[in-house]
Amino acid sequence: MKTILKVALACAVSVAALFTTAAVAADKFVVGYANMADTDVFVMARKNAFIEAAKADPDVEINFTDANNDASKQLDQIDNLIAQKVNAIVVVPVDYEGIVPGVEKANKAGIPIIALGIQSAGGKYTFVGSKNIDAGVMQGEFMKANLPKDAKILYLQGTPGLYHSQERLKGFQDALQRPDVTTLATLTGNYDRAEGMKVTEDWIQSFPQFDAIIAANDQMALGALQALQAADRLKGVMISGVDGTPDAVNAIKAGEMSQSVFQNAAGQAKAAFEVVEMIKKGEPAPAEKLVPFESITKDNVDKYMKK
Known part of the structure; x- marks a missing residue:
C-alpha cells in the first residue's frame, strides 16, 4: 500500500512539474x-x-x-x-x-x-x-574625390536581382558623377570572397591597367585584394567594400584597402x-x-x- 502511495505521489509531482514547465513556456x-x-x-x-x-x-x-x-x-x-x-x-x-x-x-x-x-x-x-543606397553613395563620393584623372575602374556587384545589390550599385553610380572615369566592367561576385577573387583574377588577365575595384561588400573586396596581391598588381589600385568587417578594417589599417562602409x-x-x-x-x-x-x-x- 505504501509503495502504491509513493508511486501515485511521484506521478502527481511529475504532472505538477509538467504543468509548471508549460506555464513557464507560456x-x-x-x-x-x-x-x-x-x-x-x-x-x-x-x-x-x-x-x-x-x-x-x-x-x-x-x-x-x-x-x-x-x-x-x-x-x-x-x-x-x-x-x-x-x-x-x-x-x-x-x-x-x-x-x-x-x-x-x-x-x-x-x-x-x-x-x-x-x-x-x-x-x-x-x-x-541602414539604407543600402547610402552605402553606394558613400563609395561613390569617396571615389569621386580620390580617383586620379581619367581613371579606369571595375565594380564587383552583389547577387544579381537582389534589391540591396541594385541599391548599392545605383547609389555608387549616382554619386560618382565624373565623366573622365571609365567603368571597364561590372560583374557579380555574389557577395562571396572566393567568387570575388576569381572575377578579379580574370580582370587582371583582361585589363593591363585599372585604378580601383569597388565591391558591394567586404567579402568580395577581400577576394579582390587576394587576387591583386597574388598577381603583384595591388600597387596603385584602390579597393572599396561595404560592411566594415574586422578583416576589411585591418586591411585598411595596413594600407591594402582604401575604404569600407561600416554597417553597424x-x-x-x-x-x-x-x-x-x-x-x-x-x-x-x-x-x-x-x-x-x-x-x-x-x-x-x-x-x-x-x-
Missing part, C-alpha cells in the same frame, strides 16, 4: 528569427549581436531558422513560425520582392514583423537597418531588439528605425579597430 514572449544565411560573415555578426541584446530580457525566447540564401525556403520557415504562433518575427530577407508573401501572411495572422537589414517590397512591417551589426541588432521590447509591452512599433552607414578610411580607421 509566459515567454517568443520571437522567430528567420535569418538569410548563417554562412554570411556580417549576417552572422548581427545575429550574434541580437542574441547578446536579448540576454537583457529573460522572458524573451528566440527560435532561429536559416534560409541559406534560399527565398522559397525562407517563406516555408516563416510559415512554420506562424504555425507555432510566435509573438513576433524578425526576418533578414533573402530578397526584397521574394519576402512579401511571408510578411503578408504574418500580417494576416496578427504577428508583428521586423525586417532587419533588408526591406520588404510589400506588407506591413518595421524596417530596422551590433547597432542594428540592438535597435531590432528595442522594437521587440516595444511590441512585447504593447506599444506601437515604428515604421522604421535607421542605423546610419559610416565611411571608414585611413583617416579614421583606428576608431573601428577591434580592441
Whole structure:
C-alpha cells in the first residue's frame, strides 16, 4: 500500500512539474528569427549581436531558422513560425520582392514583423537597418574625390536581382558623377570572397591597367585584394567594400584597402531588439528605425579597430 502511495505521489509531482514547465513556456514572449544565411560573415555578426541584446530580457525566447540564401525556403520557415504562433518575427530577407508573401501572411495572422537589414517590397512591417543606397553613395563620393584623372575602374556587384545589390550599385553610380572615369566592367561576385577573387583574377588577365575595384561588400573586396596581391598588381589600385568587417578594417589599417562602409551589426541588432521590447509591452512599433552607414578610411580607421 505504501509503495502504491509513493508511486501515485511521484506521478502527481511529475504532472505538477509538467504543468509548471508549460506555464513557464507560456509566459515567454517568443520571437522567430528567420535569418538569410548563417554562412554570411556580417549576417552572422548581427545575429550574434541580437542574441547578446536579448540576454537583457529573460522572458524573451528566440527560435532561429536559416534560409541559406534560399527565398522559397525562407517563406516555408516563416510559415512554420506562424504555425507555432510566435509573438513576433524578425526576418533578414533573402530578397526584397521574394519576402512579401511571408510578411503578408504574418500580417494576416496578427504577428508583428521586423525586417532587419533588408526591406520588404510589400506588407506591413518595421524596417530596422541602414539604407543600402547610402552605402553606394558613400563609395561613390569617396571615389569621386580620390580617383586620379581619367581613371579606369571595375565594380564587383552583389547577387544579381537582389534589391540591396541594385541599391548599392545605383547609389555608387549616382554619386560618382565624373565623366573622365571609365567603368571597364561590372560583374557579380555574389557577395562571396572566393567568387570575388576569381572575377578579379580574370580582370587582371583582361585589363593591363585599372585604378580601383569597388565591391558591394567586404567579402568580395577581400577576394579582390587576394587576387591583386597574388598577381603583384595591388600597387596603385584602390579597393572599396561595404560592411566594415574586422578583416576589411585591418586591411585598411595596413594600407591594402582604401575604404569600407561600416554597417553597424551590433547597432542594428540592438535597435531590432528595442522594437521587440516595444511590441512585447504593447506599444506601437515604428515604421522604421535607421542605423546610419559610416565611411571608414585611413583617416579614421583606428576608431573601428577591434580592441
